[in-house]
Amino acid sequence: MSTPEKCACGNDDEDGLIERLEEIISSYKETPGALIPVLQATQSLFGYIPQKAILKISEILNEPLSSIFGVITFYSFFSLKPRGKYLIRVCMGTACYVQGANEVLTALQQQLEIKVGETTPDKLFTLDIGRCFGACGLAPIIMVNDDVHQFVKSSAVAKIIKNYRLHEPKTVEVQS
Amino acid sequence: MMDLNKLMCPIKSSSELLALHQTIIDSKEFKSDKIYICAGGGCIASGSMKVKDAIAAQLEQAQLNDKISIVETGCLGPCALGPVMIIGKDETFYQNVKPKDAHEIVEQHIKGDTIVERLIHPVGEKKVAKRSDIPFFKNQKKDVLRNCGKINPTKIADYISFGGYQALSKVLTEMTSEKVVSEVTISGLRGRGGAGFPTGVKWGYASKSKDPIKYILCNADEGDPGAFMDRSILEGDPHSVLEGMIIGAYAIGSSQGYIYVRAEYPLAVERFQIAIDQAREFGLLGENILGSGFNFDLEIRKGSGAFVCGEETALMVSIEGKRGEPRPRPPFPAEKGLWNKPTVLNNVETFSNIPQLILEGGEHYAKTGTDKSKGTKIFALAGTVKVSGLVEVAVGTPLRELVFDIGGGISTGKKYKAAQIGGPSGGCIPEQHLDVPLDYESLNSLGAIMGSGGLIVMDESSCMVDVARFFMEFVQEESCGKCTPCREGTARMLDLLNKICDGNGEMSDLDELEKLSGTVKNASLCGLGQTAPNPFQSTFRYFKEEYIEHIRDKKCRTAVCKSLIKFEILDACNGCQSCKKVCPVEAILGDKKQQHIINTDLCIRCGLCLSTCKFDAIIKY
Structure with missing residues (x-):
């Protein structure tokens, strides 16, 4: 999208x-x-x-x-509710799933204090899951709007969110 | 690139196409040395465009920019090693290239002919520089992906320079539509979307219809999680798909086509649109193609995030602008498809096979593959293999070769457990069947399917009950709800699998699951439901003992199923308090510099402590 x-x-x-x-x-x-x-x-x-x-x-x-x-x-791409500025989608495709996407999702839910499909009160982030973005060689991945973050570990989630929240940059380097 | 518009545009005949081809291959740019930089989705995400800019800047500084050209190619294959590139003059393959490496590459290698050792690919103890010597590439047979990695997908001239649109030209000047259908039939090509229906037969049905309006559709709604072949073809060699579709349209007598692309693939949509625009401009699409009198045009339709739309009838309903619910067959699409007109739908990879098949002839095509399955197949190799990415092999290649020779074996140092093939409709291949030839029949006999080609390798740390649960959750969520067996059956199966993973399973649940599998399989309306029980059935067939352990012993041997695992802090803990800080439920107790303990009653098993600990002092079991 x-x-x-x-x-x-x-x-x-x-x-x-x-x-x-x-x-x-x-x-x-x-x-x-x-x-x-x-x-x-x-x-x-x-x-x-x-x-x-x-x-x-x-x-x-x-x-x-x-x-x-x-x-x-x-269709899941249509939303009747406004979404946050950043749509975070965690890939839950098979490759990402077996490489720990679930832990990444849990960490995101805890960090943002929202559930899947919800938006943070400051309207900055909406959390959603995706069904395979076709970048399985880089699993697990998350997408924040059109930015791809690859080889994401649950421990790196806080840093990713912080970067968007504070600086709102276009891309964030994620250590692989 | 030279200004092709000044050459000849639109192309009015086959001989003009040949002349254009000659002009391109005679050009200075075509003959110049090249650096191929992967601009596939994976490498772009890894930063390959910044690498390209850095190389370009270095070439300019060295005043080599008119002698050496950079080609932004489609997927080169080994996505996990990205950004990757190939130095054309000696075929050196560089991996994990960073912009700061550009200076060294240009100064040392381009100018000085000395390979930058630290960027080449390790194979065991050795490092191998040349692409054709690297096992990942050496063991593949790149027919469909022949241009992927050689051409810039956004330049039609690149495609034409490698023989592009010659097959279309041959079809329009030398072949009747019957002859095209028979050539495809002779080739034995089977649909690459998963079911493996013979393409020639499908085309034959539609070509016999007398209806003046017929449609040809390309299914690029690659929804199977773990599959990215179609994405890579569309991004890497879009004109091959387009040419295949135009030839298909000629064969069945259609003048309008649609390609239905997943909305998750914006780059594929963008590149295919460029291909369409260029083909139109060059007179290869639209009215009176190559002066033959044949008219055909094509439109992209984007999906909107519904897995079921990969099913052919649902896809057609979706193009019509409705909820993508499948409809019963018969009538089959060849008789009544899109807007009730005769319709042929093929997968991206199938169409991409066509141009080469036509040029070399059906008999030649049939020399590759097995008795019943011809040609090559592209697999998206992912999971715990050393080199994951896009691979193409002859149909019938043993799974072992794919995992261990091409993929380089298991990346984690653990043992191979299973390969999941065919996505939510497929199954798992355990170790004892690693030598299975990858063809439609052999895979079916093991309870898996060829599917679209997603192949996820799992090591011992994957729980097979959880894998079955994962796929059931997927199909349950994606079930459109039209027919009861799929809507209710998958929900009930998911309930039972959740119950087992949560440690509340009973032995009778297994009988219930087996019974439901039969019902859902036999009574569902479309392929989604009919194949939904496969992941359960195949894991149950090969890993029954794991199901029993979950139920009888309340144990998940891989420590994946949350309710069945425990975390423990070992003596190695130095009391740094990192874990205590990240624990969201304050389940970790202990003072600074004292060994901590976990209150298992409070623990929600999120695993944050484990991933945070730098001293390997936390285990889960």
């Missing part, structure tokens, strides 16, 4: 984004099977799928609200 263009934690002007969304939806009007690409664009625009976006999609694509809601809840 790409990094949200706008993060949902601040006071972004969602009404302005709705206008942009309208243009996007209209450009898909003639595309067969447009609903999913439109929802992907919405997710990327807002960082989640707000109710007013669903209403707009329903109106322009002439799709019943119920079927849009059905599609959103089916």
